[in-house]
Amino acid sequence: MKKSVILGALALAGVSAGAAAAGTLDDVKARGKLNCGVVTGLVGFGAPDANGEWQGFDVSMCRAVAAAVLGDPNAVQFVPTTGKTRFTALSSGEIDLLARNTTWTFSRDVDLKFEFIGVNYYDGQGFMVPKALNVSSAKDLDGATICVQTGTTTELNLADYFRKNNISYEPVPIETNAEGQQQYLAGACDAYTTDMSGLASTRATFEAPGEHVLLPEIISKEPLAPLVRHGDNEWADVVRWTLNALIAAEEAGITSANIGELSAQAGDAPEINRILGTEGDLGEMLGLDNEWAKRAIMAGGNYGEIFEKNIGEASPIGLARGLNAQWTDGGLLYAPPFR
């Protein structure tokens, strides 16, 4: 009897999972809320503030999608996930979208059956060492103890890099960035490795930031990308083009300041008109209305504004645009045309 119950539950789960996969967009609209997986806390990228409001770079992506689909940037149910629970939360259908500084890799895309919808931050793994160590290159780190987060691509990149350069190291496994920072400051490891964005934001909070240096080597490509489940292309399109709209808006010069004026009526720039829905019917092709991109941009501004507010040079984290500048400024951001 027990067996039949389990089989029944499995069958039920299978059927309903299939039903959910049929139309995430419709599910989200019916629910009136977007279930968005975020990080449990990472400075600048996602954390609740003193009033319990989620803020951050990845969080803005959730809000933009909610604004595009539901018309309300606050219609988001944030589901905090750890590095270990994030993928199961997405594949089980608990969340519709995972925007949690997740690196786009082959096996995650293909083997875990996810759909990465485009890079929202180009990162790379680096090293931070105390100035007193007198190290100027990662290749000098032979025999060093290195703090590294477990269960992430950083751990694998580290192993690859040291094997390639034929030098030895001793990993000190840590669970969270906060723990890594503490271990590093306490001297439990000679160097701390994680993404450059994480290193910069960590160093910014030190009592004496000047006593620590970031080594010049970037040992990996870490394209951080939001992702959705495989097999629901309509939903993937909605999320992908919401991100593209934010990027294209910056390129076209649409900001939260001038968007009201630009969207009031069709202007001289056809691309702007098509993005803002004053011309053509791109929104209807997506299964939304024509003002979807306007709402997405109004939620938190265009890509550049979101970047500056959360992690840019004016924020406490102080990251330069670098690779994340528009292609016209020598960066890698290149949104496909809206037509």
Add this chain to the structure above:
Amino acid sequence: MSDTHAQSVAFVRDTAIPAAPPPARQRGAIRWMRENLFSTWVNALLTIAALVAIFFILRGILPWLFNGVWTTPSLTACREVLQGKVGGCFSVLTERWNQLLFGFEYPRDQYWRPATAFVLLFAAAAPVMFFNLPRRLLIITALYPFVAYYLIWGGTVLTPIVALLGFVAGYLAYAGLVRSSFATGFFAGIAAAALTWWIGGMIVSAIAPARPWLVHVPSRELGGFMLNMILGVTCLCLSIPLGVLLALGRQSRMPLIKGMSVVFIEFIRGVPLITLLFVANVVLAYFLPPGTSFDLILRVIIMITIFAAAYIAEVVRGGLAALPKGQYEAGDSLGLDYAQAMRLIILPQALKISIPGIVNIAVGLFKDTTLVSVISMFDLIGMIRGPILAASEWKGIYWELFGFAALLFFVVCYGISQYSQWLERQLSTGHR
């Protein structure tokens, strides 16, 4: 006075010498120190070493404590105020105390609700903990879970009332039918309770007001130390009865019950708690249909409860095994049936023996509730490791936050331990 010796000795003192004080080395603080601190050379060395250690610890901690800054809005501002001096930045506690205690999503204007539930907890626990109080007070204890649920989760008041009615109906059906046979009464009770809940559930969903008196707070918005308390108290209260039943089941003469109890206990004890929590969070999500949200807190409560119950079962089994066989035979020879013998003779003695073990598990269980931070629930530790350390104002602050967490846990665990020692003294019937 006789004059027998009037001629043999020259002088006989006829009043007592006033008592002289003992020598300086044999009294007061000096004697105490000689006896307790410097009785031998080795002890004297150890004493000095300990004093030096205490001095260095205090020299580190006291300036940090007394120079502490309590009012700045961020860690950077703290460092500016301190100007390089040693001092704790306790502003993070004054700034984020509400998040540490209640989590970051619980509505701010509703904090009085969990606070009231916490105060009422003492009123509800007192009749169980101190048995010289009038027995009638136990009704408070019985009502407390429903009141606490209503206060913390809110929503319509009908939900806890229907839940309570279900238990009442179940009990009445059981009491009415138990005379014919225990099994009839037992299953009739379950059926009556289930029926009440089913009908009540439909009625509640039909007539529930759109705007209840207390705003409904979903489970995922609970957090902070409140979550630790909810998990700790609920799981402990549920796991003790379950553990006793499992221990009795393991001793049962019926092979089926015995086998099931043994397998359950051994399986749960052989699996780490964190694994069970991952099952609750991750694996169950695959089996449940995406629409049905089987409350995460409920899942976690079930997992921690069965984990603690397996351990308590083993402790109680130890108590049962320690009783002389004569006690069991005494029950039989008095003509008591199994339930009476257990209730009146065996369990009171066995549980008394088991108290230290059960308290040990209670303390461990309470501290284990912090493991839920690993499955992305924001309990006290989860709040610290997640949102607070990820806020750009407070990133890089550790001692103050984790010290605060340690203090809260210490207060509760020390309280439990003191109560258990008092209980042991109360129950000691002079066997030794």
